[in-house]
Amino acid sequence: MQVYLPIAEMSVDALLLVGIGFGVGWLSGLFGVGGGFLLTPLLILIGIPSPVAVASGANQTLGASVSGLIAQWRRGNVDAKMGAVLLVGGFLGSGAGVQLFGLLRRIGQVDLAVSLFYVVVLGTVGALMVMESVRAILRRGKPGHRNRLHEHLWMHGLPLKMRFRKSRLYISVIPPALVGFGVGVLSAIMGVGGGFMLVPAMIYLLGMPTSVVIGTSLFQVVFVAANVTLLQATQLGTVDLLLTLLLLLGGVAGAQFGAAMGTRLRGEETRALLGLLVLAVAGSLLWGLLRTPDNLFSSRPAL
Amino acid sequence: MIARLLLLLLALLPVAAPAQEAPLVASLSQSEVEVTTGFTGASVMIFGATEAPIGPGGDEILVVVRGPTRPVVVRRKVRALGVLWVNGPSARFARVPGFYAIAGTRPAWQLLPEEERQRNGLGLDALPLESTGARSPQFRAALLGLETASGRWLEYAAPVEIDGSRLFHVQLPLPATVPTGNYQVEVLLVRSRRIVARQGLEFRVDRVGIADRIATVAQAEPLVYGIACVLLAAAAGWLGSVVFRRG
Numbered sequence: 437m438q439v440y441l442p443i444a445e446m447s448v449d450a451l452l453l454v455g456i457g458f459g460v461g462w463l464s465g466l467f468g469v470g471g472g473f474l475l476t477p478l479l480i481l482i483g484i485p486s487p488v489a490v491a492s493g494a495n496q497t498l499g500a501s502v503s504g505l506i507a508q509w510r511r512g513n514v515d516a517k518m519g520a521v522l523l524v525g526g527f528l529g530s531g532a533g534v535q536l537f538g539l540l541r542r543i544g545q546v547d548l549a550v551s552l553f554y555v556v557v558l559g560t561v562g563a564l565m566v567m568e569s570v571r572a573i574l575r576r577g578k579p580g581h582r583n584r585l586h587e588h589l590w591m592h593g594l595p596l597k598m599r600f601r602k603s604r605l606y607i608s609v610i611p612p613a614l615v616g617f618g619v620g621v622l623s624a625i626m627g628v629g630g631g632f633m634l635v636p637a638m639i640y641l642l643g644m645p646t647s648v649v650i651g652t653s654l655f656q657v658v659f660v661a662a663n664v665t666l667l668q669a670t671q672l673g674t675v676d677l678l679l680t681l682l683l684l685l686g687g688v689a690g691a692q693f694g695a696a697m698g699t700r701l702r703g704e705e706t707r708a709l710l711g712l713l714v715l716a717v718a719g720s721l722l723w724g725l726l727r728t729p730d731n732l733f734s735s736r737p738a739l
Numbered sequence: 740m741i742a743r744l745l746l747l748l749l750a751l752l753p754v755a756a757p758a759q760e761a762p763l764v765a766s767l768s769q770s771e772v773e774v775t776t777g778f779t780g781a782s783v784m785i786f787g788a789t790e791a792p793i794g795p796g797g798d799e800i801l802v803v804v805r806g807p808t809r810p811v812v813v814r815r816k817v818r819a820l821g822v823l824w825v826n827g828p829s830a831r832f833a834r835v836p837g838f839y840a841i842a843g844t845r846p847a848w849q850l851l852p853e854e855e856r857q858r859n860g861l862g863l864d865a866l867p868l869e870s871t872g873a874r875s876p877q878f879r880a881a882l883l884g885l886e887t888a889s890g891r892w893l894e895y896a897a898p899v900e901i902d903g904s905r906l907f908h909v910q911l912p913l914p915a916t917v918p919t920g921n922y923q924v925e926v927l928l929v930r931s932r933r934i935v936a937r938q939g940l941e942f943r944v945d946r947v948g949i950a951d952r953i954a955t956v957a958q959a960e961p962l963v964y965g966i967a968c969v970l971l972a973a974a975a976g977w978l979g980s981v982v983f984r985r986g
Contacts, residue, residue, distance in 0.1 A: 437777075438778075438779045440774060440776050440777065440915065446916055447780075447915035495969070498976070499972035502977050503976050503979065544812065545826055547826070548825045548826065665968050666965040666969060668965075669961050669965030673958065675957070675964070676953075678953060688975070692980070692983040726822055727824075731885075732816045733813055733877075733881030733885065734813070735886075736811065
């Protein structure tokens with residue numbers, strides 16, 4: 437069933453979009469991530485223009501993360517104070533990111549920038565995840581090892597300290613605001629929520645306890661994705677509502693099935709699989725940049 | 740459908756013929772193409788009749804359709820750092836027709852002197868495409884190739900068919916990616932290497948229904964649209980999780 441997307445100005449198979457939404461939702465439920473990092477490249481692959489794919493991907497991430505946030509909030513797993521500090525950085529970062537995105541679009545390098553960001557960020561994160569989980573699988577069964585809660589680094593000497601009761605932390609607000617800013621920029625340029633970067637940053641950089649990490653990252657993801665959607669819609673006009681809703685239709689169903697299956701997998705194996713998946717996406721995008729294109733020329737309506 | 744149109748034409752003919760003034764009468768199968776959410780392309784039929792017989796040695800028909808123009812940037816990829824392919828030099832074409840189709844009983848270059856053909860913009864190579872930026876003629880050729888591949892530019896893709904010797908019709912396909920706006924149709928009657936009559940027609944391509952409402956609101960009220968996108972996505976996500984929770 438073909439459907440005409442009014443903002444992308446093209447006709448796409450609606451079932452394909454619902455299917456992509458379902459697949460990505462299933463994986464995101466399985467691994468507990470937003471799935472935006474898979475969705476945006478897939479949309480670009482089926483021919484949706486990058487600006488529309490990024491903007492609608494952010495909008496879809498918002499919808500896909502809302503139910504998770506509500507569930508985590510009910511269980512009291514959201515550190516709202518930490519979330520607010522992250523969010524201040526996130527709003528500034530996504531604002532700067534959308535400006536940068538507009539500039540890249542004017543000079544015709546959006547495709548390159550989106551692909552490069554994906555290759556670098558996903559390549560790094562994927563490699564780290566695979567390495568970490570393989571080490572954990574190998575270490576399994578060897579007793580006497582215990583991870584430190586978090587390390588005391590130079591950043592703990594920074595000013596503007598604040599007490600985060602839920603996270604049991606007394607740290608400067610500068611590192612979380614910077615983390616929020618960085619993820620905000622990535623969110624605007626890559627159309628992702630950034631959960632896959634935020635979660636490790638919160639655990640390893642800020643030293644937050646795992647119990648509040650997922651809820652607090654969802655808090656940040658929902659509001660930053662909302663900000664990106666709003667900015668992309670008002671400044672660039674690239675959010676396709678019909679595309680978003682079709683993706684969400686499959687996505688929310690897939691997420692429930694994935695989550696049900698995820699409880700049966702062991703943590704290390706899950707993380708290793710997710711890491712391989714992230715690496716595969718990075719690899720295919722890198723291949724797209726390296727191989728000689730079929731047609732050296734491309735055309736776009738001028739702005 | 741063709742039979743019905745021809746009947747319609749026959750009904751028109753007695754009006755046109757006795758006057759002995761119009762060597763050419765043409766019309767369109769529709770004056771509006773509606774782009775709905777289910778739009779996958781459409782086709783428009785241009786049909787008409789001539790006073791004198793059409794065919795080799797007699798009159799010839801040329802049909803040109805031009806869509807609304809828009810500025811287009813053509814970019815060429817170059818190698819950066821020896822490995823990466825990135826967008827390099829670009830040329831900006833200020834007025835590129837979003838749709839262009841030419842059809843005829845014979846190609847225009849066989850029917851008209853070259854100068855006449857260029858002046859009337861009959862054929863892809865005769866399109867007036869002025870550009871700024873990169874100078875190379877490769878960019879123009881690339882634009883021609885890309886637009887032809889997308890189905891938005893057609894050169895003698897569909898033949899002008901003749902029924903009897905005075906009725907003609909041609910069916911032109913509009914792909915799903917055609918821009919919205921006013922389309923100008925020109926039907927030319929050529930006799931002994933001269934254009935002896937021409938008739939201009941017009942049709943519109945318009946978005947209707949949900950597709951139209953989304954695009955209109957997004958353009959006219961971007962803030963309202965953005966807020967609606969945020970709220971609708973959040974509502975859809977929440978609703979979905981309620982519906983699908985535990986099977």
